[in-house]
Amino acid sequence: MNMLSDRVTEFTEKNSIDLNDMHLLCCVSGGADSMALLHFFFFNRGKFGLREVSACHLNHGLRGQESDAEEDLVRGFCLDNGIGLTVKRIGKEDLPDGSASEDVLRKIRYDFFGQTADSISADLIATAHTLNDNAETVIFRLARGTGFRGAAGIPATRGRFIRPLLGCSRQDTEGYCLDNGIPFCTDSSNETDKYSRNVIRHHVIPVLEGLNPRSLEALDSFAALSAETDCFFEEEAAKIIEKDGTEEGVPVTSVLGARPPLDRYIIRRIIGSCCPDPDRQTVDRCLEAARRGGRTELTTGVYFVCSGNKCKAEKEYIPKKIGPVPYESFVSEDREAGFVLSDMDPDGDTLKALFPYCVDYDKLTGVVSVRNRRDGDRFSSAYRKCTKSLKKIFSEKHYSAEKKDSVLILIDDTGIVWVEGEGPAEGRQIGPETKKVLRFHTL
Numbered sequence: 001m002n003m004l005s006d007r008v009t010e011f012t013e014k015n016s017i018d019l020n021d022m023h024l025l026c027c028v029s030g031g032a033d034s035m036a037l038l039h040f041f042f043f044n045r046g047k048f049g050l051r052e053v054s055a056c057h058l059n060h061g062l063r064g065q066e067s068d069a070e071e072d073l074v075r076g077f078c079l080d081n082g083i084g085l086t087v088k089r090i091g092k093e094d095l096p097d098g099s100a101s102e103d104v105l106r107k108i109r110y111d112f113f114g115q116t117a118d119s120i121s122a123d124l125i126a127t128a129h130t131l132n133d134n135a136e137t138v139i140f141r142l143a144r145g146t147g148f149r150g151a152a153g154i155p156a157t158r159g160r161f162i163r164p165l166l167g168c169s170r171q172d173t174e175g176y177c178l179d180n181g182i183p184f185c186t187d188s189s190n191e192t193d194k195y196s197r198n199v200i201r202h203h204v205i206p207v208l209e210g211l212n213p214r215s216l217e218a219l220d221s222f223a224a225l226s227a228e229t230d231c232f233f234e235e236e237a238a239k240i241i242e243k244d245g246t247e248e249g250v251p252v253t254s255v256l257g258a259r260p261p262l263d264r265y266i267i268r269r270i271i272g273s274c275c276p277d278p279d280r281q282t283v284d285r286c287l288e289a290a291r292r293g294g295r296t297e298l299t300t301g302v303y304f305v306c307s308g309n310k311c312k313a314e315k316e317y318i319p320k321k322i323g324p325v326p327y328e329s330f331v332s333e334d335r336e337a338g339f340v341l342s343d344m345d346p347d348g349d350t351l352k353a354l355f356p357y358c359v360d361y362d363k364l365t366g367v368v369s370v371r372n373r374r375d376g377d378r379f380s381s382a383y384r385k386c387t388k389s390l391k392k393i394f395s396e397k398h399y400s401a402e403k404k405d406s407v408l409i410l411i412d413d414t415g416i417v418w419v420e421g422e423g424p425a426e427g428r429q430i431g432p433e434t435k436k437v438l439r440f441h442t443l
Contacts, residue, residue, distance in 0.1 A: 017164065019049060019124070023050075024053050027055075036184075041164075069185060074087075086116045132201070134153045140196060141153075148230035152230055234265060241269055270286075354437070357439055358437040360429065361436035366413025369411055373391075377409070394407070
């Protein structure tokens with residue numbers, strides 16, 4: 001007998017997931033997990049009091065006919081059962097720098113899920129993560145190094161996202177599909193060891209199940225315990241900051257007087273507004289600064305500072321000086337180029353059109369100037385979402401030696417903030433909130 005129904009019901013009750021009078025959007029890839037998710041909630045919508053159940057499908061277009069077959073399967077199932085469906089197709093041209101990394105694809109998926117929910121006024125978004133997915137996530141994070149928060153695995157809820165199949169195994173979802181005659185596809189990329197998650201799935205999980213047939217449940221229990229522990233220390237840190245903290249900061253004694261790992265949770269709360277997801281090294285640097293009464297940089301122009309027995313995060317104000325922007329000898333007489341400082345015109349060119357030519361003035365630091373490339377230059381591209389050497393970027397663009405030496409590079413006191421033909425650096429790009437822009441133009 002398939003246990004999916006009982007496990008989903010138990011999981012939603014345990015995690016206080018209220019579906020009554022909700023419009024639920026199910027994210028469906030065409031695999032057994034997501035097809036079971038959609039079928040279960042659509043045909044049990046009365047049981048949960050759901051007002052409506054819809055579906056969305058993203059065709060990455062990375063596996064050719066196989067990707068199209070998955071889309072066709074989802075379309076056919078939704079059409080046969082009268083389920084509202086939103087489909088989006090993307091190609092390599094839609095990927096930053098053509099990258100199909102797991103992180104890039106995940107961001108694209110979740111952006112699509114959120115946009116679809118907004119467009120159809122869905123209240124909740126359901127993804128088909130299972131017990132297996134959670135175990136693989138925990139193992140992956142433990143292997144890379146993590147604390148209680150990372151070991152907590154995949155959360156049951158996050159904002160409007162819910163994961164009601166986290167109490168079900170992959171065996172449960174496949175059994176449910178077979179029992180109910182639900183068609184599903186098998187992603188061929190899951191068979192390769194190209195991705196870290198597949199290595200864990202193919203090689204690590206089988207070894208653990210050989211040691212303990214219920215290893216998935218054991219890892220799930222460990223993740224739940226880690227989540228509870230993380231929550232406890234978060235609450236304790238919040239109490240200390242609320243009790244001892246002032247506008248001037250949190251007493252050093254309150255930080256150093258807390259036993260590990262509570263001291264690290266206090267640090268994370270102090271710097272959380274300007275450094276929301278600090279790694280262990282950053283937190284350790286802050287603790288050392290607290291011990292010696294100094295400061296350490298968190299991000300550009302933002303510091304964790306300990307002085308007068310108080311710890312706080314603060315932004316260092318550095319005045320900007322714009323122009324005249326000096327040019328160097330590589331700018332030839334027959335080529336005139338410059339930068340113009342102006343207000344952002346919300347009714348003028350679109351952000352997309354301006355993006356390659358502008359930087360956000362208010363995100364610049366210190367003195368701004370122009371130079372040519374230098375050995376060792378590295379650039380964090382807002383377009384590519386990655387950091388590469390300019391040498392590699394120019395080579396990928398097949399620039400000639402002369403072209404490479406003629407590219408204009410805008411810098412401020414923190415380093416390279418814009419590259420001609422490449423656009424702004426990460427964190428310097430314009431957006432809906434931009435007030436002033438520094439815009440490149442040629443004459």
